[in-house]
Amino acid sequence: MEQLLNDSMYTVDLGNIDSAAEIIFRLSSILDNSEVRNKKICLKLGNVDLNQAQLLSIKSLIGGINSILASVDTKSVETERVALSLGIIVSNVSSENTTDVTPAEPYKTADEYIEQVQQEAVEPETAVNTEAQNENEAQVQQDYAEEHREQSEKSEQPQDEQQVQNDNNSDETAQEEQPKEEMRDELDVIFGSNPVESSIFNMETPQDIYEDNHEMDDIVVPEQEYTKEDIELESFPTKYIKQTIRSGQVINYEGNIVIIGDCHPGCEISAFGDITVWGVLSGIAHAGSGGNQKARVRALKMNAIQLRIANCYSRRPDSLNTVYIEKTNSFTPEEARIINNEIVVFKIND
Amino acid sequence: MAGRVIVITSGKGGVGKTTTSANIGTALAKNGHSVVLVDTDIGLRNLDLLLGLENRIVYTLVDVVEERCKLKQALVKDKKNPNLCLLAAAQTRDKSSVSAEQLKKITDKLKKDYDFILVDCPAGIEQGFQTAIAGASEAIVVTTPEMSAVRDADRIIGLLEAAEGIESYKLLINRVRPNMIKSNDMMSVEDVENILSCGKIGVIPEDTGIITSTNRGEPIVNNEKSLAGRAYINVARRINGEDVPFLDIDEPKNFVGKLKKFLSNLGKHGKEQ
Numbered sequence: 178m179e180q181l182l183n184d185s186m187y188t189v190d191l192g193n194i195d196s197a198a199e200i201i202f203r204l205s206s207i208l209d210n211s212e213v214r215n216k217k218i219c220l221k222l223g224n225v226d227l228n229q230a231q232l233l234s235i236k237s238l239i240g241g242i243n244s245i246l247a248s249v250d251t252k253s254v255e256t257e258r259v260a261l262s263l264g265i266i267v268s269n270v271s272s273e274n275t276t277d278v279t280p281a282e283p284y285k286t287a288d289e290y291i292e293q294v295q296q297e298a299v300e301p302e303t304a305v306n307t308e309a310q311n312e313n314e315a316q317v318q319q320d321y322a323e324e325h326r327e328q329s330e331k332s333e334q335p336q337d338e339q340q341v342q343n344d345n346n347s348d349e350t351a352q353e354e355q356p357k358e359e360m361r362d363e364l365d366v367i368f369g370s371n372p373v374e375s376s377i378f379n380m381e382t383p384q385d386i387y388e389d390n391h392e393m394d395d396i397v398v399p400e401q402e403y404t405k406e407d408i409e410l411e412s413f414p415t416k417y418i419k420q421t422i423r424s425g426q427v428i429n430y431e432g433n434i435v436i437i438g439d440c441h442p443g444c445e446i447s448a449f450g451d452i453t454v455w456g457v458l459s460g461i462a463h464a465g466s467g468g469n470q471k472a473r474v475r476a477l478k479m480n481a482i483q484l485r486i487a488n489c490y491s492r493r494p495d496s497l498n499t500v501y502i503e504k505t506n507s508f509t510p511e512e513a514r515i516i517n518n519e520i521v522v523f524k525i526n527d
Numbered sequence: 528m529a530g531r532v533i534v535i536t537s538g539k540g541g542v543g544k545t546t547t548s549a550n551i552g553t554a555l556a557k558n559g560h561s562v563v564l565v566d567t568d569i570g571l572r573n574l575d576l577l578l579g580l581e582n583r584i585v586y587t588l589v590d591v592v593e594e595r596c597k598l599k600q601a602l603v604k605d606k607k608n609p610n611l612c613l614l615a616a617a618q619t620r621d622k623s624s625v626s627a628e629q630l631k632k633i634t635d636k637l638k639k640d641y642d643f644i645l646v647d648c649p650a651g652i653e654q655g656f657q658t659a660i661a662g663a664s665e666a667i668v669v670t671t672p673e674m675s676a677v678r679d680a681d682r683i684i685g686l687l688e689a690a691e692g693i694e695s696y697k698l699l700i701n702r703v704r705p706n707m708i709k710s711n712d713m714m715s716v717e718d719v720e721n722i723l724s725c726g727k728i729g730v731i732p733e734d735t736g737i738i739t740s741t742n743r744g745e746p747i748v749n750n751e752k753s754l755a756g757r758a759y760i761n762v763a764r765r766i767n768g769e770d771v772p773f774l775d776i777d778e779p780k781n782f783v784g785k786l787k788k789f790l791s792n793l794g795k796h797g798k799e800q
Contacts, residue, residue: 426619443618443619445619495606
């Protein structure tokens, strides 16, 4: 997977140079090369301590040729600290102290996540929850843009059914109320309780719909930050693949990927944007491989051996080790996204 | 401390190389040795599946060779046994990704830190095989009591003798069915040994439990009741230099069978007297 990442990146190896001035000198001569233009650059440094001014000048050097300094690979603690303060990803693959790289955490299901949030929420309640909520709300918007086809279908769902669903949810105990509430809000939006909104959908931005739709006043919409990442995701091209992806096959695309078919164990799918699998996802999926934290992985059945979103890794829980997944017609679509630096899998119909 | 590098090979596919590697590795680790299993079957890896470590692999052998990570980073620790590590093969590449010299370099490095390095060899006699045996000084040739497997094992032994590094090799006869041997439908263990004129290190009976254990991702040596599991544990002890008698694999499963065997043994004794 790292190799895939490196294919779209340009690695500049200056690991053997031990003075800051020399690094800048060598870098500027490398950057004259036209290959390096319009690329994401991964800078490999050795033991050199760079201060903020030096790193900034390196960054502006790279910016000068329309490239981005995507990550820095350094052994020096000082450089690492400075790079982090400038918002540059630090990958110390080569440093000695990161020997244990096995993805430690299995990915969580929504229920497990809610449980965890509740436990954490006992004391620092507001901090954790608002953060999660912001995240959720931002994703709600995105769902609008990307799942409008499902939405227009689902919005014809009879009102009573919607009611039943809401009733079910309100039966939850008071303790569970807070996180469930968020999810219900989201459900309402995804399934569209008002048929009007799906008809105007294509013309209006999600923000406008929120404002026009009075029925949804009870939903607390925080100040939406429509981040750079959202815009980036929407501007990505999409690759449409209609076949089964088998073991050993690699799909790597600088955009979104839609796969109509199953992804068997042993395949690797890596996309700069979202990955949507209309089938069983059992291989390795890496959404947002260019670093987009808002990218997501969706599948009719999530059985992925490993899920990676941006720089988050998670592995399949050992309890999910099923030999064979029966293909029924009652799959509940699932979606994985990053919440508080963890990958959480949501059942869309939970 | 210099570890031993043992390659597990067969020539023919499907005779149980990977199962043998996983089980011997686990058995050695259970006995307190530090073990690294190296899967060299690039593109058709299975060893991770047998150990149930499929979801933990981040870096592979190819990543180590191409210097995208440190050797230590690519070693996946077993779930239960901290002595056991796996160096997985890449699934999305092919055999040409790793050369013999590169693998030798890796096994030489591993030798310094671990007691045993077991190399799981791919089927065939092409580059993958040549790569796998490069770093090894000992070999275990896995075969089954079938003519095709024995022929292929013969070819492999020839190649091992010609190879420079291999100092000794032993035979492991897998999937033996005592009932079929009795009814003369299968070559006996002695027949196989005679045909190949090669000493054996173990005889593993056919066991349906292997299939379940493979599917569950748990080596059968963890199951004390399984005959095949005990046979593998004995192989591991023999590798370690212990003198362990060969198991009586003709062990009846039910009570009636046990009674029959007991009576027939009694009868034999009576005649001898």
